[in-house]
Amino acid sequence: MALIEAVDIRKRYRSGEVEAQALNGVSLSVQAGAFTALAGPSGSGKTTLLNIIGTLDRPESGTLTVAGRDVLSLSAAERAAFRLSHIGFVFQAYNLIRVLTARENVAYVQQLQGVSAAERNAVADRLLAEVGLDGMGDRRPDQLSGGQQQRIAVARALATSPDIVLADEPTANLDSHTGESLMQLMQQLNETRGTTFLISSHDPLVLAHARQVVHLRDGLVQEDASA
Amino acid sequence: MIFQLAWRNVLRNARRSLITIAAIAIGLAALLFLWGFNDGVHNSMMRNLQQAIIGSVQIHADGYFRHPKLSRDLPDVQRVEDLLIKLGVQQYTRRIRTFALAAGDDNSEGLVLLGVDPVREVRVTNLHTKVSRGRFVSPGDGNTCVLGATTARNLGLTLGDDLVLLAADRFGALAADRFTLVGIVESGEMGIDRGLVVVPLASLDAMLGMQGRMTDIIVQSPPDKLEALTAALKQGLNGQGDAHAYEILRWYDMYPMMKQWVDLENAFYYIFLGVVLLIVAAGVMNTVLMSTLERMHEFGIMLALGCGGWRLAALVGLESVLLGLAGSALGLVVGLSLVGIFHHLGIDLSSQMDSITRFYINPVIHPEIDTDHLLITLASVLLAALLASLVPAWRAARLQPVEAIHHV
Ligand SMILES: Nc1ncnc2c1ncn2[C@@H]1O[C@H](COP(=O)(O)OP(=O)(O)OP(=O)(O)O)[C@@H](O)[C@H]1O
Ligand SMILES: [Mg+2]
Numbered sequence: 220m221a222l223i224e225a226v227d228i229r230k231r232y233r234s235g236e237v238e239a240q241a242l243n244g245v246s247l248s249v250q251a252g253a254f255t256a257l258a259g260p261s262g263s264g265k266t267t268l269l270n271i272i273g274t275l276d277r278p279e280s281g282t283l284t285v286a287g288r289d290v291l292s293l294s295a296a297e298r299a300a301f302r303l304s305h306i307g308f309v310f311q312a313y314n315l316i317r318v319l320t321a322r323e324n325v326a327y328v329q330q331l332q333g334v335s336a337a338e339r340n341a342v343a344d345r346l347l348a349e350v351g352l353d354g355m356g357d358r359r360p361d362q363l364s365g366g367q368q369q370r371i372a373v374a375r376a377l378a379t380s381p382d383i384v385l386a387d388e389p390t391a392n393l394d395s396h397t398g399e400s401l402m403q404l405m406q407q408l409n410e411t412r413g414t415t416f417l418i419s420s421h422d423p424l425v426l427a428h429a430r431q432v433v434h435l436r437d438g439l440v441q442e443d444a445s446a
Numbered sequence: 447m448i449f450q451l452a453w454r455n456v457l458r459n460a461r462r463s464l465i466t467i468a469a470i471a472i473g474l475a476a477l478l479f480l481w482g483f484n485d486g487v488h489n490s491m492m493r494n495l496q497q498a499i500i501g502s503v504q505i506h507a508d509g510y511f512r513h514p515k516l517s518r519d520l521p522d523v524q525r526v527e528d529l530l531i532k533l534g535v536q537q538y539t540r541r542i543r544t545f546a547l548a549a550g551d552d553n554s555e556g557l558v559l560l561g562v563d564p565v566r567e568v569r570v571t572n573l574h575t576k577v578s579r580g581r582f583v584s585p586g587d588g589n590t591c592v593l594g595a596t597t598a599r600n601l602g603l604t605l606g607d608d609l610v611l612l613a614a615d616r617f618g619a620l621a622a623d624r625f626t627l628v629g630i631v632e633s634g635e636m637g638i639d640r641g642l643v644v645v646p647l648a649s650l651d652a653m654l655g656m657q658g659r660m661t662d663i664i665v666q667s668p669p670d671k672l673e674a675l676t677a678a679l680k681q682g683l684n685g686q687g688d689a690h691a692y693e694i695l696r697w698y699d700m701y702p703m704m705k706q707w708v709d710l711e712n713a714f715y716y717i718f719l720g721v722v723l724l725i726v727a728a729g730v731m732n733t734v735l736m737s738t739l740e741r742m743h744e745f746g747i748m749l750a751l752g753c754g755g756w757r758l759a760a761l762v763g764l765e766s767v768l769l770g771l772a773g774s775a776l777g778l779v780v781g782l783s784l785v786g787i788f789h790h791l792g793i794d795l796s797s798q799m800d801s802i803t804r805f806y807i808n809p810v811i812h813p814e815i816d817t818d819h820l821l822i823t824l825a826s827v828l829l830a831a832l833l834a835s836l837v838p839a840w841r842a843a844r845l846q847p848v849e850a851i852h853h854v
Contacts, residue, residue: 275750275847296754303752310851316744318454323447328751330447375751 220287222382222415223249223272228281230267230438241267242278243438249417249431251382254409256429257419263435265419266387272417273306273385274298286382303331307376307414309386314372315360321347322356325375332379339378346374350404366397373405383415390422402428448757452764456772459737463769466733470773471780473726474827477719478781481823482788482813484715488708489816490808492669495704496697497572499638501664502672504700505679508693510661511700516544516616519659521691526663529682533675537666539566542650544661546613548643550601557597557643559613561650570666573631573644580605580629587646591625595632596640603627611643615654623653672696712819719823723830730834734766738838745842746850759843763835770831774824788813 230242241264249255257265270276271283274290283291286305293301308314315324322343329339347356350370360368369389376384386405390398406428409416418425426432434441456463496502504511505526510518520526523540530538539562546559564585568574574582583590591609593601603609607627615621625645633639651658667675676696683692698705738745745758789812796809 270848273750275851299749299752299754301752302750306752308747308750310747310750313743313854314747316451316748318451318458327748331751331753331757336447 220284221248222251222253222286223247223417224282224284225268225272226282228268228271228278228283230264230271230276230278241438242271244281245435245438245440247433247440249383249415251415252409252413253431254406254416254429255418255431255433256426257417257433257435258421258426259419259435259441260421264438265435267438268435269385269387269417269419273308274302303328304379305382307379307381307384309369309372309376309384309389311388312365312368312392314375315368317360319359320356321352321358321360321363321371324360324371325378328375328378342378343374346377347371349408350374364397366393366401369393369397369401370404373401373408377408377412377414380412381414383417386416386418388420388422389418390420390425395424398422398424448761448764452761452768455737455741455761455765456768459740462733462737466730466769467773467776469729470726470770470827470831471777473722474774474777474823475781475784477722477823477827478777478815478820479784479788479813480718481715481819482781482785482815483793483811484711485816485819486789486811486813487807488711489669489814490812491704492697492708494808495701496666498576498633498635499571499573500697500700501570502667502669502697503665503676503679504695504697505663505665505683506661506693506695508690511693511695514543514545514661516542516614516654516656516661517618519616519656519661520663523658523660523663526683526692529679530663530665533678533682535665535667535675537570539563539570539664540647540660541567541662541664542647542654542656542660544613544654546611546643548597548601549610549612550603553600555597555600555641557611557641559611559650560642560644561647562644563647570664573633573638576631576633576638577629578632580627582629583644583646587628587649589623589625589649590628590646592629592631592644593627594639594642595630596636597643598627598630600640605630609643611645611653613654616656616659621653621655623649625649719826723826726827727830727834730766730769730831731837733769734762734835734838737765738762738842742845742850742853745845746847746853749845749847749850755843755845758845759839762839762842763832766831766835766838767828770828773831774827777827778824782815785813785815 225245225247228242228245232239232241245268257268259265267276271278272285274293277291288301290298290301316327319327322340325343325346326339329342344356347353350373352367352370355363355367390401393401402425405416408414418429420426507518507520542561544559546557548555548557562583564583564587568582577592578595583592593603605627609625609627610622611625612620612622631638676694679694683694684690748758792810792812794810
């Protein structure tokens, strides 16, 4: 069975009188170990779909299995626990908790799991080295560049060894050079660790790195293309 | 680490946190100082009342307070005094009390006639310090007496004059004796300055045929020991099946007005406390709400990572508790220092008082604070800070991750 199995997902937003059909029956299947891009123009529903897969939001209808769990049946607290152990997130920007150092940010998720300080700090330092930020563990987010902050977010997304990392336009706030090296990093982690990545973007740079691209348009999957 | 996170968030906007802490501290310090003033006035009033003449506790034969008759004398004075010694009481004295008629040249006046032990009385009450002319009755005196200033004036008596007192003796027969006026008391309290005559215990015993019998035992006790002492006395004197031979009365059982007045003033004070707490709570709530609104996006990230809503609420609550603790600690230090400093310096209000008020309230106020008032105020301020965080914490607990992340 696929790691992510979404069938006929529909999601509508209503703000006052205006109604927007964000997802119109999306079906999607992502295998374990995949490095998949979710492409599509602005407003096509990428963020909405990632949020639903990441259990941050719920669809009106459809079925969704993530890592073997029927996540739509989970309560809010169960979803939080599910996210903690199965899903890593990288958002477009401002991913980090401002008052925590780089190391503490990475260690934060393991702290939520109750891992001892010594152990989680060791894991954090190892991950920081892996994302090329060796020795920057004591810096606060505001002492780091945008690219470095995104790398820390990637390190944090991996700290609990999740099944899947969901990244919503991770390169959108970066220049193309920095974006490129972030993509290389994620690809490398995907290869060495086997962690599944699902990355939304309309950045050609991202699509170039993906092994599988899912195109969204007006809340519908258009085609399945393999790169 | 949640503690560390909360602490750093407090420091994150240090200016705003400091203003909040200062507001809590000023509120608490002001409350403590006002309590200090209030308790200082009240306690000195109550102390003065007890020390002037009535004592903290009086022990009589049962029923004597309502119907004072010499035939209702204390069943066993020695037993009472032995019990007092056993209970570690230092300040107590015996008295005979009855009514007398004082005959002047062309008028007469009804008086409370008090026979006191000159040696022990001065250790228990401070009536002797209110003597404005002459002296108090002293050991070795024969038939001497001390009068209130108003009575002396009404009877046209000056120091050295003789005064004839008429009273019923123990058997109800009329007794009369002549006493030399040796001192005049001017206390400012009407009940003392007018209507009281004090004579040596031995002289009165002889005049009334008491043969060592007493009507009153007067005890002084610090306020914090009063209730325990009363209970122990009741237990020790009436607890053994002697069918209530004694009555043990606290000062406010006998003269409840002042205690009621103090309780009433304290009740008003609690209302004031509530108002100040509301202001403090509103201030804390404002700060915490502002700081949570600013961090909406960050809260969304934390929720996405798998932090539960209640954990987030706990963080928000802890932040206000930290503000409350810091403010309370500061306010406690400042407030208690103010009380301490003014306790030593005294606040001189003599220009605003007349002599009657002065009997009860010392013209120089020495603030002091009752422990229960201190603890209640401190706990209320902390509680107000905690309550103020409930709304922001509740909102944090119910936050939807997607909406929160949307905030930038
Ligand atoms: N909170 C919301 N309230 C109302 N409508 C929304 C909300 N979020 C998204 N939408 C609408 O749903 C549709 C899909 O939005 P979504 O954010 O998923 O698109 P996207 O592909 O991520 O776009 P972008 O590339 O700009 O990030 C859009 O039409 C959008 O206007
Ligand atoms: Mg989007």
